[in-house]
Amino acid sequence: MGALYWSAPTEAELAETGLKAKHFTPPSVDLWPECTLPIEIFSRVSSQWRVGAGGSVGLDYNVVFYELDREGLEGDKRDEVMAGIRVIEAAALAHFAEASR
Structure with a gap:
């Protein structure tokens, strides 16, 4: 179910990790x-x-x-x-x- 309601983490959530939201791609579902x-x-x-x-x-x-x-x-x-x-x-x-x- 997570794929249907998936969203990337926000920039604020990632602030201390060094990652960007663009690094998180939506899951692929077949x-x-x-x-x-x-x-x-x-x-x-x-x-x-x-x-x-x-x-x-x-x-x-x-x-x-x-x-x-x-x-x-x-x-x-x-x-x-x-x-x-x-x-x-x-x-x-x-x-x-x-x-x-």
Whole structure:
């Protein structure tokens, strides 16, 4: 999940190291074909989080289902893509929790 939310360290964070932000390149990620659609749909809805007092608690599935409908996904294919989105969602929530510590 880190690749999706990756950012280079700031110049201030690197001030005492002698390094520059330009020395840090974004990670390269190769996707398996079966992961492409779940990542694409997650990217479309990645700003649609349900939020509670402690922060994000999960994606707004109404928006996710709308995107699945737009893709014309039904049956097993819909279930497979939704399962992929749930894996990404769980990793994103774990990343958010780690980042807020």
